[in-house]
Amino acid sequence: MKRFAYLGLAIGLVALAGSGAAMAKGGPDQIARLGADLTPMGSIKAGNAEGTIPAWDGGIQSPPPGFVPGQRLVDPFASDPVLFTITGQNADQYAEKLSPGQMALLKLYPTYKMNVYQSRRSCSYTQKVYDANRKNAEVAKLTADGNGLVEGLVGVPFPLATEGVEFFWNHRFRPRLGFKFKRAFALAAVTRGGDYNLVKSQDEGILHYMGPGLREPGDVTSLSQLDNVWITYLSMTTSPARIAGSIILVRDNISDEVGPRQAWQYNPGTRRVVRAPDLAFDNPGTNADGLTTIDQFDMMNGSPERYSWKLVGKQEAYIGYNAYRANNTTYKEFLTANHPNQDVMRYELQRVNVIEASVREGSRHQYSKRVIFQDADSWTFTNISLYDSRGELWRVQDGPIINYYDAKSCNQIFEVDYDLQSGRYLAQTMNMEETPIDFNATELQPERYNPDALRRLGTR
Numbered sequence: 001m002k003r004f005a006y007l008g009l010a011i012g013l014v015a016l017a018g019s020g021a022a023m024a025k026g027g028p029d030q031i032a033r034l035g036a037d038l039t040p041m042g043s044i045k046a047g048n049a050e051g052t053i054p055a056w057d058g059g060i061q062s063p064p065p066g067f068v069p070g071q072r073l074v075d076p077f078a079s080d081p082v083l084f085t086i087t088g089q090n091a092d093q094y095a096e097k098l099s100p101g102q103m104a105l106l107k108l109y110p111t112y113k114m115n116v117y118q119s120r121r122s123c124s125y126t127q128k129v130y131d132a133n134r135k136n137a138e139v140a141k142l143t144a145d146g147n148g149l150v151e152g153l154v155g156v157p158f159p160l161a162t163e164g165v166e167f168f169w170n171h172r173f174r175p176r177l178g179f180k181f182k183r184a185f186a187l188a189a190v191t192r193g194g195d196y197n198l199v200k201s202q203d204e205g206i207l208h209y210m211g212p213g214l215r216e217p218g219d220v221t222s223l224s225q226l227d228n229v230w231i232t233y234l235s236m237t238t239s240p241a242r243i244a245g246s247i248i249l250v251r252d253n254i255s256d257e258v259g260p261r262q263a264w265q266y267n268p269g270t271r272r273v274v275r276a277p278d279l280a281f282d283n284p285g286t287n288a289d290g291l292t293t294i295d296q297f298d299m300m301n302g303s304p305e306r307y308s309w310k311l312v313g314k315q316e317a318y319i320g321y322n323a324y325r326a327n328n329t330t331y332k333e334f335l336t337a338n339h340p341n342q343d344v345m346r347y348e349l350q351r352v353n354v355i356e357a358s359v360r361e362g363s364r365h366q367y368s369k370r371v372i373f374q375d376a377d378s379w380t381f382t383n384i385s386l387y388d389s390r391g392e393l394w395r396v397q398d399g400p401i402i403n404y405y406d407a408k409s410c411n412q413i414f415e416v417d418y419d420l421q422s423g424r425y426l427a428q429t430m431n432m433e434e435t436p437i438d439f440n441a442t443e444l445q446p447e448r449y450n451p452d453a454l455r456r457l458g459t460r
Contacts, residue, residue, distance in 0.1 A: 030160055031137045040130035041123070042137075042159030043376035044351060052119060052349050053316065056377065059124030060405045069406060072436060075324035076405075077120055077346075086114040086318065086347075097317050097349065099373050101385035101396030104420055109338045119348045120322055122403045123377040123410035129175045133159040142169065147305045148255025149173070151223050154210055156379050164309030167355050167372075170379040171300065173230065176411045178439030179211035180204075184238075185414075186331065187428040189289035194337030199243070199287045200434075203235035206444055209254075228258040232449035236457075237287060244268070248279060248286060249454045256303055264451050266458040273455045281306065282366040291426040292395075292417045293366060299381035299399050299415065300372075306365050307357035314353055317373055319382045320400025321348040327402065327413045329432055340416055340427060345400065351376040367394070375401060378410035395419050407439040 039045050039056045047055040064076040086094050091106040098106075105112045132155030140152030146165040149157055157173055158166040182204040188196040209223075209230040220226065233250045237243050245268030253261050263279040266272070278294075280302050285292035295302045326334065326344045334341050353374040359365050368391060373383040384397040399412035417426040431437065447453065 031134060034134055034137065034159055035130070039377065040133055041125065041156065041377060041379065042133065042161070048316065053351065054119060054121055056121045060122045060403045061124060063405050067406070070436060072328055073324055073402070073404070073406070075328065076122070077117070077322055078325070080117045082115045082117060084116050086116065088112070094318065097315070099317065099383045099385055100371055100393055101383060101418070102318070104393055105339065105396060105418060108420060111342070112339050113342045114318060114347045115342065115345060116318055116347050116349070117322075119350060121350075121377055122322055123401075124403060124405075124408050125175055125410075126408050129155045131155075142166070143255055143257050145305070146309070147303055148257050149223060150255070153220070153223055162311070164311045164355055164357075165304055167311060167353055167374060167379075168300070168304045168309055168357070171374060171381045173209055174379045175210060176207070176409050178207070178407050178409070180206050180441040180444045182438040182441040182444070183431065184434035185428070186430045186434065187287050187426065188331065188335050188430070189291055189426050190335055190337070190424060192337065192423045194335070196335055197240065198331060199237065200239045201235055201237050201287070203233065204441060204444060205231055205233040206446060206449070207231050223254060226254060228254050230254045232446065234449060234454070235286070243287070245458065247454060247458055248276065249449060249451070250279060251449065252302070256305060261302060264454055266454050268458060271458065273451045273458070288426055288428070291419050291424060296397060296417060297428075299384060299397055299412065300370070304357075306360060306363040307370070308360050310356045310358070312354040312356050314351060314376065316349055317352045318347045319350055319352060319373060319375060320345060320398055321350055322346055323400035323402055323413050326400065327432055331430065331432055334430070334432060335427060338423065339418070339425060352382070375410075380411060394421060404437070404439070409439075
């Protein structure tokens with residue numbers, strides 16, 4: 001179908017840029033736009049001409065009535081009615097505001113639909129992040145090959161991004177999940193008939209880019225003080241019993257010029273800790289039943305080195321947003337055949353950056369191209385269309401966003417990875433029936449994240 005050609009979506013992008021919304025980097029005049037005609041994150045503050053996207057007014061500033069700290073997030077917009085529903089029958093009418101992957105799902109599954117609600121620009125962050133964005137706009141830069149960040153801290157590196165690879169780095173280093181976090185989550189690889197077995201995990205980490213860094217105590221003032229580690233991350237599988245106890249540890253890098261990602265894996269069967277260089281790029285995803293690659297976790301992670309990056313443009317699109325209702329369901333209610341229960345999903349018209357990542361000449365990856373929709377207010381990748389080596393659409397990623405208003409951070413609430421060829425999907429990082437995320441896990445210390453500590457943790 002010709003409307004799958006996302007380049008056609010660029011129609012009207014010139015009008016957006018012509019409204020004074022161009023994200024060009026520059027001197028003091030450009031930086032002064034942050035918090036003026038642009039939000040402190042760098043997106044357009046004003047609403048659109050049709051009134052279907054409102055002006056940003058600061059986002060959610062405090063938890064809604066009924067929220068109890070330590071318990072599940074209350075839906076601030078529970079009373080909003082469905083404005084209209086996009087289905088396979090009327091999808092062509094909305095094609096210019098849909099991704100190639102969304103169009104494919106609508107055409108493939110008669111039961112797949114998108115309930116569209118009032119647009120709520122709910123994202124908000126702390127003043128510390130906003131201040132850091134302004135500083136980063138002055139000082140942040142990449143290595144010559146684009147495969148490493150040289151400077152920048154706490155906020156998005158490039159709030160006035162113009163180059164394609166800068167949009168990737170803004171997603172990778174976007175403010176999220178506090179400084180130290182602990183989380184319990186579930187994964188489910190769902191068959192065509194709707195059968196699945198839950199896999200449960202616990203993960204935790206320290207986002208050194210967001211806080212004091214590796215040299216606690218005391219705040220760092222420069223990226224160079226982080227010893228090329230922006231996050232230390234640990235994940236342990238807790239069930240089912242046949243795979244429980246396996247652990248991965250990652251010390252993710254800031255620049256490939258300094259060194260690559262370091263990773264280790266503990267196998268409870270052998271009780272050994274081994275280096276795990278395969279925890280990167282297009283190697284099979286952890287506990288994913290062959291439905292994802294390692295670099296699909298968090299929508300996309302790791303080094304950008306295997307791709308050439310291009311900003312196609314900025315546009316309006318229907319993306320998963322304010323998905324509180326879905327997160328307050330049960331796994332049984334949420335996980336249905338072919339796709340999650342679309343009755344509990346919420347889509348809104350929002351502004352997105354459209355980025356194309358194509359495999360570089362001389363490099364290889366299972367996905368020859370990724371077409372990415374990135375939420376402009378949070379720099380989060382929200383929908384990705386993945387193409388195989390023949391250039392055919394193969395898989396689709398969907399990552400609905402919420403404002404974790406107890407931490408002032410916008411991020412995915414879960415991720416769904418569809419395989420169009422097998423008719424299966426993987427739902428991951430689901431927290432519906434787990435303990436709410438702890439954004440203030442102050443007990444976590446940097447010395448916990450090394451191979452020796454991993455061995456001790458695995459033999460408990």
